[in-house]
Amino acid sequence: MAIKVDVLPERGLVVVTYWGCMTVDEGLDAFRKFVEQGHAKTTPRHLIDLSRIESFVNPFPNMLRLNADMAAAFLPNEGQTYMAFVAPHPEAQRAASFSIRAWEDHLDRVIPRIFTLQSEALSFLGVQEEALADLARQRPA
Known part of the structure; x- marks a missing residue:
């Protein structure tokens, strides 16, 4: 697998691909x-x-560790x-559903949703661009 994390602190947004x-x-x-x-406190969106993943492997103990780390980072934030x-x-969708289950006890603080289209996901996050490519073009140099 490969993973890319783009943090856009000026937009309060992180894009994980x-x-x-x-x-x-x-x-x-x-x-x-x-x-x-230090981005967990400054990027609430x-x-x-997951559009380019081919498969998803979820060793349960590792997922528990990830969930604990994420809860520790996000839940203290206002x-x-x-x-x-x-x-x-x-x-x-299977990978996204598995990830969302981690937040079932914290849905008052973490609002996860699954979308089939980038435009729908960006709209949910309050981003005016309709595609990730548009968002990349808007980044300051």
Whole structure:
């Protein structure tokens, strides 16, 4: 699997893109770097693009560790964290559904949703652009 994390602090947005085989371990590593850089407190909107994953591997103990780390990072923040998963095919939807289950006890603070279209996910997050490519073009140089 490959994972790319683009943080847009000026927009309060992080875009996480996965492709290939999605694994919890690589997601955990990327998330820890995100938190260490201080972005968990400044980016309350998350777009997780799963449109290019081919498969999803979820070793349950690793998922529990990731969930605990994410809860520790997001729940102390004021306000809510919004997570929009772009999942246009069955394997992506399976991965997104598994990820959302982590937040079932915290739905007052973390608002996760699954979308088949980028435009719907971006709209949910309050982003005016309709595609990730449009968003990339709007980034300051």
